[in-house]
Amino acid sequence: MRRYLLALGAWAALGVLAGACGRTSLPDLSGASAGGGGFGGATSGSMSTSSSGGGGVGGFDACGAPTDCDDGDDCTSDDCTDGRCDHRPRDDDRDGVGPTSCGGSDCNDLNPSVFPGAPEICTDAADNDCNGVSDCFDPACATGEICGCTPSPAGERCQNGVDDDCDTIVDCFDADCSGTPACGCSTSEAGKCGNGVDDDCDLAFDCDDADCASEPLCACSSQRERCDNREDDDCDLLVDCGDPDCRGIFPCACEPPGSPERCEDGVDNDCDGRVDCADPQCISAPACKRCVPEVCDDGVDNNCDERVDCADSACAFAPNCEPTPERCNNRVDDDGDALVDCQDPDCASSPVCVIEQANCLSPKRIPGTGTYTGDTTGHVSETRGECGGDAGEAVFFFVLTAPSRVHLDSRGSGFDTALYVRTGVCNSGREIGCDDDSGGAQASLLDFSILYPGTYFVFLDGFTIDPASGPNEGPFVLNVEIAPNPREICDDDLDNDGDHYVDCADPGCATFGPCRSCAKGAAPGPEFGTAACTDGIDNDCDGALDCADEDCSASDVYVTECCNGLDENGNGFPDDFNCRCASDADCDGGQLCYTHTTFTCGFPCESFRGSICPFVAPGSHCNDATHQCEF
Incomplete structure (x- = not known):
């Protein structure tokens, strides 16, 4: 009965065959509404706010600057034109399509070359057509010169515009080209210590380069955030528990369900991730009377929301907070899209992010059997497997062109790992395996008797975040064995050779x-x-x-x-x-x-x-x- 109800429920949600099949008894799944075009219920063109009383001219609100026109709606662009407020549907990159957060379909409203129907550009690390995959993972690029290649034995050539090693990263954006004359080395990194580029080709980026040690940005960012002093110790414009560095660390750690928030003890009592005056529960508490409106250029968290200056939404319209292109390792959201450094799609091809391989924007290619190492220290958790994975991860991918037996394990890693594999789309594809401790000594292990041709994403994740010792992170080891075209075993109920015939059904x-x-x-x-x-x-x-x-x-x-x-x-x-x-x-x-x-x-x-x-x-x-x- 349960299976029967499941089937009926699925068909109740599913459309029916159109055209030749001639069936019209089930509902449409297209998601189209009767409200016509536009996004978020808004129509195109100007939507000036009218006033019902005085204060306006000709029925419109008078204004002297854009800050006078803030209507509190994140889905409108508020401007002051000829002394009156103008509110239009939000379209930050002016490509004619609104963001998904406002009911539109633009999956990146800060990039004008990204919107549904845009041609896929196979080398820009962006999902131009918003189909969930980018560059060589997109079927539109699969047969092109850039993606339809066989890895060159000589590796990346660094100045020919071709992805010679087939890792989806081209020329000087490829970490293999760091330190090569083709990618233009300067004598020192100094003076360019936040651009995400290894300018002097010594394989050290920005603040990780000794040349940058004396620069104020690097001197501050090298400090560790203290989580209980109400100060921005590491200069990332985030304070105490508002800083991801404090996630899972006392006083920011909390055992659910917690207790009502106390507004002056420096502890996240109610487990909502906000402490004391940053917690909405404390908005009227006497201890929070010291909080005042944010000043957007003084380096102080004036309004006690654990965000400083331009990181605070209250400063969105401040002149000094105008968005700038994202710099990929300064720990600041430069372009104001709420995505920082390697979490920002703009940084996907930055060498520092390629080396970090911390998320689905910059996964590292596994070309075949071997051992792969790295470090997840400081990585922010963006995904989680069914068996665990609350700490930061390292992301890999491999492409099979023939049915293969695949073995993966994390033996040799320096922390408690979780290992999981997805197919199709990296961050939301179907999970086909997840393991915590089968490899022994907190190592993970996955064995696939057969995987068919396609692209697979591997996540080597930290199992959890301990309230006392922090996240499971550190140096990792990923051991990989890929055996193409294994032979059929005739009595194990498995399709060992990948031809889809099992045991006696196999020729x-x-x-x-x-x-x-x-x-x-x-x-x-x-x-x-x-x-x-x-x-x-x-x-x-x-x-x-x-x-x-x-x-x-x-x-x-x-x-x-x-x-x-x-x-x-x-x-x-x-x-x-x-x-x-x-x-x-x-x-x-x-x-x-x-x-x-x-x-x-x-x-x-x-x-x-x-x-x-x-x-x-x-x-x-x-x-x-x-x-x-x-x-």
Whole structure:
């Protein structure tokens, strides 16, 4: 009964086949509303705020500067034009598409080359078309000169505009080019100590370079934030518990559910991440009367919200807080997009971020079997696996061009690790494995008997943040073994060689003893397609026949169907991704084999109203070129 309700619930949310399939009984998933164009309910053009009484001229609010026009709505751009306030739908990069936070569809409203429908630029580290993947991870770039390459044995050539080593980073943006004449070395890093570039090519960046030791920015940022003195010790414009450096450290640590906030003890009593006067619960407390409106250029947290000057939203319109291009390792949000340094997409190709590999913007490529090392100290947690991963992570990726057996472990790492793997999209793709301690001594281990061709993302994460000792972080070791095209083992219920035929169904097992006579005397083969799923024979000799065989009941969502050519759930078409397949030849009735995700038969994905892919393979999207869901 539970499985039946699940199927009905999924079909209640799902659209129906359009066009040739001629079914119209189920709702549209397109998400379109009856309100017409625009975003966030706003129409294009000027939306000046009118006043119902005096104070305005001709029905408009009078103003002398943009700060007079702040309407409190983050989804409007407030300006003062000819003495009156003008409020337009927000579009920070002026590309004609509003940000997702305001109901629009622009996934990066600070980059005018990024919006749905924009051509994908394969070397700028940006998801230009907002499809969830960027550069060489985007199918639009897969066959181009930049991405469709074989790694050069000589490595990156550093000045030819080509990604020679196929790591998605080109020329001087590639860390392999640091220290080369092609990338222009100066004699000293001094004077350029916050640009995210190894200017003197000594493999030390900015404040990590001894040349920068005497510069005020570096002298301050090298200090560690004290978490209880109400001062910005490390010059990142964040104070005490408002600074990520204090996350999980007393007095910023708290054991849920906590207790009501006390407003003068320097402790996060109620576990909301805000201490004393920075906690909204303390807004009227006597101890917080010392808090005053923020002054935006004095280096002091005047309003007690744990943010200083331009890091404070109260200073958004201050002249000295005008956004500037993001500098990638000064620990400051220079461009005002609430993303700092390597967390900002603008820094994805910066060498310092490539080396850090702290998130999905700059993952490190695994070219094959080997041992990979690094350090997660100071990394901010952006993802978490099902088995853990609350501390900072290091992110890798590998691309398989042939079915492969894959082994991963973190043995040799200096902290308690969590290891997990996703396929498709890095930060939101389907998680296919997660482990905490199977490698022994707090090390993690994952073994995949077979992974099919595609892109996979590996996260070596810190398991947790200890309230006393802080986050699990430090030097790490990732051990990788990738064995392409392993041979089939005929009695382990696994597809060892990656051809989608298991044990006796695999041609390589035709002479294996138990496979010779199990299918009622017939030669064994796959239980694929309606004919094999309705013949009363255990074709693949796995002990289950027809609808009792997982190959004939393949879908985890549409569980009331079976691969028998019938429409058992009454939704207008048969089988519902329940027929296992290896190619289109295994599918009936105009269906095709979804060889890029589930290896089941279904109608072309664009034939549905709305998106079928979240139900077929979570984390995938419909590719109109291949007509199937893809990661």
